[in-house]
Structures are given as C-alpha cells and as structure tokens.
Amino acid sequence: MKKYFLLLFLGLLVWNTYGQTGTTNLQEPGLFVGLNNGQRIYARKLQVKSPVFKKSFILIDDSAQYDLAGVQYFQDQQGFYTRVSNSKRSDFAKRVSVGKISKFYTSKTSYDNYYPGMYGPYGYGGYGYGMPSTRRVYYFSKDGGPLADLNYQNLRGALSENAGSIEVLEKYRRGKRLQTGLTVLGSGVFVYGLVNSIRNTGPSVVNRADPTLYLGLGLAAIPWLMNLFQKDHLNEAIELYNYDLAQEPPGQR
Incomplete structure (x- = not known):
C-alpha cells in the first residue's frame, strides 16, 4: 500500500512539473x-x-x-x-x-x-x-x-511616455527624411547627366559622359553609406526606454 501511494505521489509530482x-x-x-x-x-x-x-x-x-x-x-x-x-x-x-x-x-x-x-x-x-x-x-x-x-510609427506610440526615447526616434525620422531627399536628388542629377551624355558626341563613351552623371551616383550612394555607419536609432530608443524603466522604483513601473 505504501508503495502504491509513493508511486501515485511521484506521478502527480511529475505531471505537475512537466504537464501543467x-x-x-x-x-x-x-x-x-x-x-x-x-x-x-x-x-x-x-x-x-x-x-x-x-x-x-x-x-x-x-x-x-x-x-x-x-x-x-x-x-x-x-x-x-x-x-x-x-x-x-x-x-x-x-x-x-x-x-x-x-x-x-x-x-x-x-x-x-x-x-x-x-x-x-x-x-x-x-x-x-x-x-x-x-x-x-x-x-x-x-x-x-x-x-x-x-518601425517608427509603432514605436512612437509604444514609447510615448518616455521623452528620451521619443527624442531618439525623432533623430531616426530626420535621418530617413535626409536619406530620401538625397536619393531623389541623386536620381534626378543622374538622369540629367545621362541625358546630356547621350547628346554629347565625343570620340569615346568616357569622353561623352557628363560630369553630373557621376555626381548623381555619388549623391545616391550617400544614404547607403549613412546606413553603414550611423547608429540604429530604433534599437537605441528601445534600450533607453527599458533602461529608464529599470531605474524606477518597483511601485512606479
């Protein structure tokens, strides 16, 4: 009888630990x-x-x-x-x-x-x-x-009560606007240079290439370089939010 109750107890213990x-x-x-x-x-x-x-x-x-x-x-x-x-x-x-x-x-x-x-x-x-x-x-x-x-829109709502995180998100938004502007400008300059290059009648392709063609390529490449070297502001905003919250007393979280 004791063995029976012991086995029953162990069975309930295993179920409670691994099957609850x-x-x-x-x-x-x-x-x-x-x-x-x-x-x-x-x-x-x-x-x-x-x-x-x-x-x-x-x-x-x-x-x-x-x-x-x-x-x-x-x-x-x-x-x-x-x-x-x-x-x-x-x-x-x-x-x-x-x-x-x-x-x-x-x-x-x-x-x-x-x-x-x-x-x-x-x-x-x-x-x-x-x-x-x-x-x-x-x-x-x-x-x-x-x-x-x-993304920016979702995080702005989720982190709205933390002023520091919102400030970091605004840096992200300004950076994205700058990148978009440079991409549009670079594309426009490139197209302008391409049209001028087609109109030129130089002895070779290199001589016919308009300088604005290379300028446009350079401008369009700047956003790509910015992404390589600038901080990840979205993750920075999350880390700041979690850090500031961890510093608050438990009753205020």
Missing part, C-alpha cells in the same frame, strides 16, 4: 509549449521536427507530438519563439532581447528570379528558386503583448 498548464507568459523559464487553446505544457525535452512531406510538429519528452499549426509559442534550448500572424504570413519569431519592450525577429529570403519566401527559425512560408538573399525582419512586444512591426 497556465496563461501566456513571454518571460517564463524552462522548456514549454503554449497551444492556441491557452494550454501550456512543460517538458524535460523539447524538439522541433520538420519531416519531409509531412507537417512540422513539436516533440515533447520523445512521446507527445503537437502540430505547429496549433502552437502559439514555445521555448526550447535555443530560446523563446512566438507566432507572427497576419494576412501574409504565419511564422515563429525568435526573441532576442527581454524587457518591458522585448524584441523578436524572423528572416526573409528573397530569390532573384522567383517570388520571395518567408521563413522563421521554425516555420516556412513561400519558396523560390535562384540566388537567395536573406535579411532579418524585426518585431517588438510591449508587456508580453502581441507582436508589432518594429
């Missing part, structure tokens, strides 16, 4: 899966499986399987992932920073001679052929809420 459910919490430690129905399952071992010709799924403790279509978020040894859902895509974004404002990303792959494919660390959208190029697409979440595109 709860509400969504984007900063919960451990390995777990959050389902679309609100259930959360903890695990000692969690693997994401993507078999060929079959649907991807999450394998819990080498036994239970959960279709990725029914998963809202999960956390494995690599980090925390949450679903990005809108009219165009449904992927999982990986969290790269944690705070009142947390940051996530997926990766976007474009193909030179076909349509772009969208994929995240776990989950794929469209596919294509040709030479691929990949870039990260960033999102943010405030207070563990739904993801939003990480």
Whole structure:
C-alpha cells in the first residue's frame, strides 16, 4: 500500500512539473509549449521536427507530438519563439532581447528570379528558386503583448511616455527624411547627366559622359553609406526606454 501511494505521489509530482498548464507568459523559464487553446505544457525535452512531406510538429519528452499549426509559442534550448500572424504570413519569431519592450525577429529570403519566401527559425512560408538573399525582419512586444512591426510609427506610440526615447526616434525620422531627399536628388542629377551624355558626341563613351552623371551616383550612394555607419536609432530608443524603466522604483513601473 505504501508503495502504491509513493508511486501515485511521484506521478502527480511529475505531471505537475512537466504537464501543467497556465496563461501566456513571454518571460517564463524552462522548456514549454503554449497551444492556441491557452494550454501550456512543460517538458524535460523539447524538439522541433520538420519531416519531409509531412507537417512540422513539436516533440515533447520523445512521446507527445503537437502540430505547429496549433502552437502559439514555445521555448526550447535555443530560446523563446512566438507566432507572427497576419494576412501574409504565419511564422515563429525568435526573441532576442527581454524587457518591458522585448524584441523578436524572423528572416526573409528573397530569390532573384522567383517570388520571395518567408521563413522563421521554425516555420516556412513561400519558396523560390535562384540566388537567395536573406535579411532579418524585426518585431517588438510591449508587456508580453502581441507582436508589432518594429518601425517608427509603432514605436512612437509604444514609447510615448518616455521623452528620451521619443527624442531618439525623432533623430531616426530626420535621418530617413535626409536619406530620401538625397536619393531623389541623386536620381534626378543622374538622369540629367545621362541625358546630356547621350547628346554629347565625343570620340569615346568616357569622353561623352557628363560630369553630373557621376555626381548623381555619388549623391545616391550617400544614404547607403549613412546606413553603414550611423547608429540604429530604433534599437537605441528601445534600450533607453527599458533602461529608464529599470531605474524606477518597483511601485512606479
């Protein structure tokens, strides 16, 4: 009888530790899966499986399987992932920073001679052929809420109560306006130089090239150089917001 109660107690303990459910919490430690129905399952071992010709799924403790279509978020040894859902895509974004404002990303792959494919660390959208190029697409979440595109408009609303962050965002906006102006100006000067070059009747292509052609190319290249060397003001605004909040007394946060 004692052995029976001991086994029952251990069984309940294991279930409570690895099979309990709860509400969504984007900063919960451990390995777990959050389902679309609100259930959360903890695990000692969690693997994401993507078999060929079959649907991807999450394998819990080498036994239970959960279709990725029914998963809202999960956390494995690599980090925390949450679903990005809108009219165009449904992927999982990986969290790269944690705070009142947390940051996530997926990766976007474009193909030179076909349509772009969208994929995240776990989950794929469209596919294509040709030479691929990949870039990260960033999102943010405030207070563990739904993801939003990480851009000036969305951040300005989310960080509105922090004057320092808003000031940094305005630097970003002014920089973007300057880049747009230089791009338009450079394109116009380039077209002007191209037209003049066509009209010229020099002995060679080099001699016929109008100097404004090179000036236009130089102006259009400035925004690209600015992106290489200037600070990332969007991330700077998020970091300042999280830092200032961390300095406040707990009761004022």
